[in-house]
Amino acid sequence: MDIAAAGPTSPLEPWPDTVDWQPVSRDLIWVELIRWGMGAAAMLIPLGILWGIFGVWPLGLAFVVVLVLMLWRFWSIFRAVRAWGYAERDHDLLVRHGLVVRRLSIVPYARMQFVDVSAGPLERAFNLATVQLHTAAAASDARVPGLRPTEASRLRDRLTALGEDRAEGL
Amino acid sequence: MEVIGEEPRRRLHPLSPLLHGAKALVVIVVALSWQTLREVGLGFFALMVLVVVIGAVIMSVVSWYNTGYHVVGHELRVYEGLLWRRTRAIPLERLQSVEVVRPLLAQVTGLAELRLEVVGGGKTEAPLAYLSVADATVLRDRLLAIARGVSDVVPAEGAAPVVGPSRVPGDGPVLLAVRNRDLVISQLLTPQALFLPIGVAFVVVQFAFDPSWSFIGVASTLTAIAGVLLQPVRRVLSDWNFRLRHGDRALRLRFGLLETRSQTVPVDRVQGVTATWPLLWRGHRWLRLTLDVAGVAGQDTSGGGNETDRLLPVGTADEAERVAGIVLPGVRLDALAFVPPPPRTRWFHPLAQPRLGVTLTDRIVATRDGLLTRTVLMVPYARIQSVRVVQGPLQRLLGVATVYADTARGRSAALRDRDLAEAWRLADDLARLGRAARAAAPDRGGAVVVPAQTVDPAAPPLPQPSG
Numbered sequence: 001m002d003i004a005a006a007g008p009t010s011p012l013e014p015w016p017d018t019v020d021w022q023p024v025s026r027d028l029i030w031v032e033l034i035r036w037g038m039g040a041a042a043m044l045i046p047l048g049i050l051w052g053i054f055g056v057w058p059l060g061l062a063f064v065v066v067l068v069l070m071l072w073r074f075w076s077i078f079r080a081v082r083a084w085g086y087a088e089r090d091h092d093l094l095v096r097h098g099l100v101v102r103r104l105s106i107v108p109y110a111r112m113q114f115v116d117v118s119a120g121p122l123e124r125a126f127n128l129a130t131v132q133l134h135t136a137a138a139a140s141d142a143r144v145p146g147l148r149p150t151e152a153s154r155l156r157d158r159l160t161a162l163g164e165d166r167a168e169g170l
Numbered sequence: 171m172e173v174i175g176e177e178p179r180r181r182l183h184p185l186s187p188l189l190h191g192a193k194a195l196v197v198i199v200v201a202l203s204w205q206t207l208r209e210v211g212l213g214f215f216a217l218m219v220l221v222v223v224i225g226a227v228i229m230s231v232v233s234w235y236n237t238g239y240h241v242v243g244h245e246l247r248v249y250e251g252l253l254w255r256r257t258r259a260i261p262l263e264r265l266q267s268v269e270v271v272r273p274l275l276a277q278v279t280g281l282a283e284l285r286l287e288v289v290g291g292g293k294t295e296a297p298l299a300y301l302s303v304a305d306a307t308v309l310r311d312r313l314l315a316i317a318r319g320v321s322d323v324v325p326a327e328g329a330a331p332v333v334g335p336s337r338v339p340g341d342g343p344v345l346l347a348v349r350n351r352d353l354v355i356s357q358l359l360t361p362q363a364l365f366l367p368i369g370v371a372f373v374v375v376q377f378a379f380d381p382s383w384s385f386i387g388v389a390s391t392l393t394a395i396a397g398v399l400l401q402p403v404r405r406v407l408s409d410w411n412f413r414l415r416h417g418d419r420a421l422r423l424r425f426g427l428l429e430t431r432s433q434t435v436p437v438d439r440v441q442g443v444t445a446t447w448p449l450l451w452r453g454h455r456w457l458r459l460t461l462d463v464a465g466v467a468g469q470d471t472s473g474g475g476n477e478t479d480r481l482l483p484v485g486t487a488d489e490a491e492r493v494a495g496i497v498l499p500g501v502r503l504d505a506l507a508f509v510p511p512p513p514r515t516r517w518f519h520p521l522a523q524p525r526l527g528v529t530l531t532d533r534i535v536a537t538r539d540g541l542l543t544r545t546v547l548m549v550p551y552a553r554i555q556s557v558r559v560v561q562g563p564l565q566r567l568l569g570v571a572t573v574y575a576d577t578a579r580g581r582s583a584a585l586r587d588r589d590l591a592e593a594w595r596l597a598d599d600l601a602r603l604g605r606a607a608r609a610a611a612p613d614r615g616g617a618v619v620v621p622a623q624t625v626d627p628a629a630p631p632l633p634q635p636s637g
Contacts (some may be wrong), residue, residue: 075178102571103560107555108556108605111556135555135556137576140576141558142556
């Protein structure tokens with residue numbers, strides 16, 4: 001903690017003075033909440049029914065544990081969505097996300113192999129889309145969810161244009 | 171059938187189906203196992219094998235008849251299949267390495283298999299099995315010449331295929347030859363080989379107490395022992411007579427006893443080099459170098475499955491320096507000054523903490539890891555695909571983070587547990603240095619107009635080897 005506090009760098013906002021971080025749309029919270037709700041229901045309802053039928057304590061314990069985890073997840077969704085961010089620098093795209101495990105990816109445009117724009121039914125309902133940048137390295141992790149379709153297309157076009165400019169592949 | 175003006179499609183060597191059939195024979199016998207042999211008796215076993223082998227040969231003949239390949243522009247096209255026709259166009263700009271493999275039977279018959287590694291292929295793409303050795307060599311040199319860039323193969327393009335290997339990476343002087351004695355000793359100094367006596371003793375004791383000497387029992391035991399010994403023995407067999415040549419921006423590796431492989435890797439396609447110092451080799455001060463090439467099959471590093479990534483199966487520090495100096499010009503293994511992570515990360519690695527380390531030189535990022543088996547992974551900046559900073563919850567408590575430099579091989583150099591401020595700086599440096607390295611040495615040699623003074627890392631002033 002000592003050193004981390006000394007520097008001007010916070011884990012979530014690296015280089016705040018030089019990088020212009022763009023947040024993702026707050027509507028992503030709703031998408032995530034609905035996903036969370038479905039996941040929670042899928043786990044809690046069967047557990048609750050089983051608990052009600054058999055009434056043994058391990059099932060009750062499992063129910064409570066899952067409930068606590070789910071409530072914690074519920075609470076963290078808001079912050080997690082706020083933690084997503086991306087920034088287009090001159091030569092690379094920065095993406096940061098994650099609360100428990102914090103991740104920052106720096107992907108040079110020149111390394112881009114292709115760009116995915118996807119929007120699932122939930123995302124479409126909230127007028128959102130996800131842009132994902134793929135490089136030759138499978139580990140590269142540059143996914144930006146929760147973009148407005150216009151912003152997503154703009155980002156895609158810009159990435160493709162920059163990628164073509166600087167195409168070096170491998 | 172072919173478009174006029176295109177080079178005609180060529181077939182594989184007519185003996186190929188027989189070789190495939192022979193290969194199937196081995197697979198079938200293994201698949202049927204001793205168990206089946208006992209159950210059905212020798213005669214019927216032989217009949218079963220015969221039927222399946224004949225079937226395999228017929229299938230191979232059909233597939234041979236329908237397989238063809240030719241070079242179109244910058245692509246190698248491979249046609250195959252009778253019912254499901256498949257045409258693969260392999261862009262040669264993406265070529266990472268070419269291998270001429272000669273299994274035992276192919277050596278007897280004078281044939282060879284050509285394997286291409288391209289990026290994005292999880293497995294070896296387009297194994298052309300089999301060609302005659304001369305055809306395979308000519309095709310390999312031609313593919314490499316096309317892959318190296320448009321500019322230097324302009325005359326070779328189109329209708330006139332290069333017949334003589336004139337402008338191709340020639341067989342340079344032997345840079346390094348691994349002594350077979352060292353190879354055997356090094357493989358005896360592996361856990362598997364050392365545990366073998368224990369296993370044999372166990373089996374002997376078991377037989378002594380329960381003497382059920384049946385053919386099946388002995389055969390099964392031998393099979394089990396062979397299974398344990400498989401990896402060291404396979405290493406010895408496959409790395410036998412290891413010769414490393416370097417010529418015209420490409421590495422030529424040739425090795426193998428039963429199956430000789432001759433692998434050609436353009437130097438600028440090397441994604442990373444790993445040096446490993448196994449614990450048991452310390453007495454001899456030996457180390458092993460392995461090569462990361464994008465797209466080489468067998469991405470799992472768990473088993474001994476990585477058959478195609480060796481650079482130096484066993485060698486002394488001097489030899490390793492020489493080899494590493496070719497692959498990563500200007501890098502000296504013993505001159506890398508590693509900086510360990512901050513002392514507070516002892517909690518994560520109680521013993522190994524001082525052994526971990528990171529260093530950035532002018533060309534590569536290197537990480538050191540491991541307490542007993544020490545490894546150093548070196549990745550050239552020019553090969554970095556992306557940079558990541560990851561901080562887990564425990565790392566956050568200690569104010570550290572791990573920086574990853576991802577390469578196309580799928581392996582990432584992990585700069586573990588660096589102080590947070592340092593991690594940001596490292597990430598920034600890696601991104602910046604990667605950009606600079608790419609700008610200085612574009613990967614597409616001929617496709618881009620390169621200023622004359624550009625430093626080309628692939629063409630170093632080659633130190634003449636003494637051997």
